[in-house]
Amino acid sequence: MPPDKVAAYADSLCYTDLVAGYYIGAPESLLSAVADLSSWFFGWDDRHDRDAVHGRAAGWRRLCAGLHETLQDPWAQRHHKDPLVAGFADCVLRLFAHLGPRWNARFARHFHPVIDAYDHEFGNRRTGTVPSVEAYVELRRLTFAHWIWIDLLEPTARYELPDAVRKHPAYRAAALATQDFSAWYNDLCSLPKELAGDEVHNLGISLIHHEGLSVQEAVREVHRRVSECVTDFLAVEPEVLGIADALLDGSAEGRKVSAALQSCVFNMRNWFSSVYWFHHESGRYRVENWDDQSLPPYVSDAPGPDVPECGETVPESVGGQE
Template sequence: MARLDPFPVPDFHLPFGNSKHPLAARANAEATSWALGHELVTDAAEQFTAIGCGHLAGRVSGEVPYETIVLLAEWMAWSFVLDDQHDHLIRTGELAAWRPVTDAITEYLNTGKTSWSPSRRNPLVNGFIDLCDRILAGMSPGTAARYRTHVPQMLHSLDQEAGNRGATRRPSVQEYVLMRRHSSQLLPMMDMVEAGLGIDLPQHIHDLPAFQAVAESAVDIISWGNDVFSLPKEHACGDNNNLVSLISSWEGRSLPEAVRAVEEKIQARIEDYVAAERRLFQVIDAQGEMDPSLRADVTRCVRSYEDWMIGADLWQRYECTRYSDERFAAGLESAYTRPDLVSVA
């Protein structure tokens, strides 16, 4: 497929403030060291460092302890390798190797052990085990239950992406939007930040339609914005898992026209978010029985979503080379991708 001509990413006019942890650069270096230590990356370490996992973690974590920022940055490093490795297997037609890895990850998440012997584990499984133990140790039972739900949903969405790339029929825009909420890999990371902030919202709050509307609109805004940033690579390698590409295909628009359409959708979704936030507190206040400390935690959680929206946007624009790297724009694999990673025993 032809390479996409360079285009300016629109300003999405996110009406939120943001600050970055002063030790974000240190967290970024630690995350790279962790990935190298677990042999998720063995070459092109500088390119991997330039993704800026620590900078993203430092922008979206609010006032969490530094140790939480490092842990989140390490999880992000793992998730980028997971995503890139999955892409490699799609390109090479080796997806059969993927199932044992994701089965081992899911088994460990559910039981705290894996039927694989230590000698058979590969870097993705070993890295997940190290992270999972530390992540769950810092979570309340309720947050841990959501994390245990979100990780398999994330893995399943990668299978859906692979199916989309091999299918003759493209997913509809609505099908894609629902899948993208999980393939963005945001929800487990949001669980981690919530735990790091000491927020422990009961499940009945998360189940409120008004709360779900806030969370879903935030995830959509981040995901759709990322689709604009990542369009050059995905267009170049024929990946149809992109909102811009799907709108272009289904609606018969040029790619520049589809970018503008996504920009308009993001602006409308920002309005949805603001309205959903207002409705949420109207619902809470109408109940009249909520403990003030719980209401304060709901407020902190909502503010965290705002940190995610603006923080992810700023990171992609100014602190991450992933979306501007020449290899990426040409649709090539990252230089740090290990072709043998899944086969490593």
């Protein structure tokens, strides 16, 4: 952002505040890195939007390639000329300092599909393709980076969960409920600005386009699904806590795993209140305060580094995701 926009908007966007309630108990260095990753995500999302609107396909492809390369070797990308790539490398290196190679490899493995999903959305946006409700739900679980935010519960707990715990159906169901809530509540609050900006990726927009719902009916249906996520979490939470109790076998290792799992479930629960708070505090969603409802006042239309200007021809396939 230009300095005047930083002064006017940065604090009120509450990007760094967003994760404070997600990861209670995290070391300060981890919380700082996650907060910066959250801010980076919003910057990446806005670049995605502007590049799609202006047809900057070559620049977008370079950005995606740089992000994929960063996951393979973040040290090599620390001084990349695109600040989004360099910033991502900085965040990844700081996150990788906490749990070790196995967790780091999993984080990278989970992030590659997030980049590809954003690339797929870029193609949809350029062709005006609104995904079906079912296709959108699956795509959203990637673009919201569900499993990235869930992975970050473990360094918060200072312990890598065993696969048997992390892959347990009850743990995964609880995690999915928190993330679907967060993604769909975001869709609910983003709907006015995304309708104004001719966006095609929003649960409400898929419901309007494919199910024939009115805007008001779509809002009610998204609200119903959001509320159902809370019910689903509350239904499965006791089972996950029961797993934590069963891990207390008298050994030191059992106590560590149990405590880590309890920390993860505690912070899963915190997602609901944190996401709700953020969307009602952040200036990002106060569309009635913008002169142009399709474009937040702090977002620049200028292209990124070495990105062609408007009017570039878009190939039939963008990044191999068609």
